Amino acid sequence: MHDATDNRPAALLAMAPGVADRLFTAAQRKRLTGLVRTDPALVADDFTAPGPALATALAEAEILLTCWGVPALTGSVLASAPRLRAVVHAAGTVKHFVTDACWERGIAVSSAAAAxxxxxxxxxxxxxxxxxxxxxxxxxxxxxxxxxxxxxxxxxxxxxxxxxxxxxxxxxxxxxxxxxxxxxxxxxxxxxxxxxxxxxxxxxxxxxxxxxxxxxxxxxxxxxxxxxxxxxxxxxxxxxxxxxxxxxxxxxxxxxxxxxxxxxxxxxxxxxxxxxxxxxxxxxxxxxxxxxxxxxxTPHVAGSLGNETHRMAEHALDEVERFVKGEPFAGPVLPAALDRSA
Known part of the structure; x- marks a missing residue:
């Protein structure tokens, strides 16, 4: 049950199975749970048929922390996430999962493309x-x-x-x-x-x-x-x-x-x-x-691989911290720039 005295925003991880285990170090998991209310072991890889725990977490989430394999954030998914205000993507492009419904809702989006x-x-x-x-x-x-x-x-x-x-x-x-x-x-x-x-x-x-x-x-x-x-x-x-x-x-x-x-x-x-x-x-x-x-x-390995994924995780955690402090993202994704960016 949520402690009413805990003012940290609620967050939910969303990515393919196994990605979170490779993405975060133990220290980064500790930092994440210090910044937001979340269960690092609860990771959404499919929004179409969420179980009770996932449905509750999605309904409460103010932040989605995403990475490779995140399901598309369609209008119906967003309807199940009424409190969602930000998506922090711990990887590069967001084109495959951030839909027009996200922009219409005014959800802030960040990407670790620079990392x-x-x-x-x-x-x-x-x-x-x-x-x-x-x-x-x-x-x-x-x-x-x-x-x-x-x-x-x-x-x-x-x-x-x-x-x-x-x-x-x-x-x-x-x-x-x-x-x-x-x-x-x-x-x-x-x-x-x-x-x-x-x-x-x-x-x-x-x-x-x-x-x-x-x-x-x-x-x-x-x-x-x-x-x-x-x-x-x-x-x-x-x-x-x-x-x-x-x-x-x-x-x-x-x-x-x-x-x-x-x-x-x-x-x-x-x-x-x-x-x-x-x-x-x-x-x-x-x-x-x-x-x-x-x-x-080579098999598409030029991007973040092995311990390099922890750099993307660190970037994402920095963005989460900025959100918590009410500061703007350092790596914002702007819809107007998507027509000529990756």
């Missing part, structure tokens, strides 16, 4: 530097040859000194990648129709058109959001413009690349690719992507 951007940018930095150094080629050749060889002669065109890197999209991740590239002797190009010349210069990048970026860059890294307008943003024309031996890095969404056109370039051996996302997300079992020697394929 999740950091490991994606770190993965991208490693991919860019490894691509310039031709690390995968060297490792593969070394493993196959197992004998003395003039590697310096074979890799004479490798190296990161003076390379040109093209960043497609000045998103949170794209901007963080540009920031991480600053200490290196690299030239950075940027394509983003929403960033003018002054904005690009402030980031330390040269603004160019997409086709020019592809033609001039040794590595092209994609960081634009998944929108109808960005489907196959990198198509056959852009891929053909890329120089022989250059590398395409995609940590955004697979739909931004025309995968059929990319496969033609990869099978020919003309281009290299580092792909953390594909379209579809799991390539078919017979896809050449699994076996091509010029492709590094």
């Amino acid at each position: 999740n951007a950091l490991p994606v940018a770190e993965y991208t930095l490693a991919a860019i530097l490894f691509a310039g150094k031709r690390v995968l080629d060297a490792a593969r050749g070394y493993r196959a040859l197992r004998a003395p060889h003039d590697w310096h002669g074979e890799l004479i065109d490798a190296g990161n000194y003076g390379r040109t890197v093209g960043i497609v999209g000045a998103s949170r991740i794209g901007r963080r990648v540009i920031e991480l590239l600053r200490p290196f002797d690299l030239r950075v190009l940027l394509y983003d129709p929403y960033v003018d010349a002054a904005g690009a210069a402030a980031l330390g990048a040269e603004p160019v058109g997409l086709d020019e970026l592809c033609a001039r860059s040794s590595v092209v890294s994609v960081h634009a959001p998944q929108l109808p307008a960005t489907r196959h943003l990198i198509g056959a024309v852009q891929l053909a413009a890329m120089a022989d031996g250059s590398t395409l890095v995609n940590t955004s969404r697979g739909s931004l690349i025309d995968e059929e056109a990319l496969l033609r370039e990869l099978v020919s051996g003309r281009l290299h690719a580092v792909l953390d996302v594909t379209d579809p997300e799991l390539p078919a079992p017979d896809s050449p992507l699994y076996d091509l020697p010029n492709v590094l394929l």
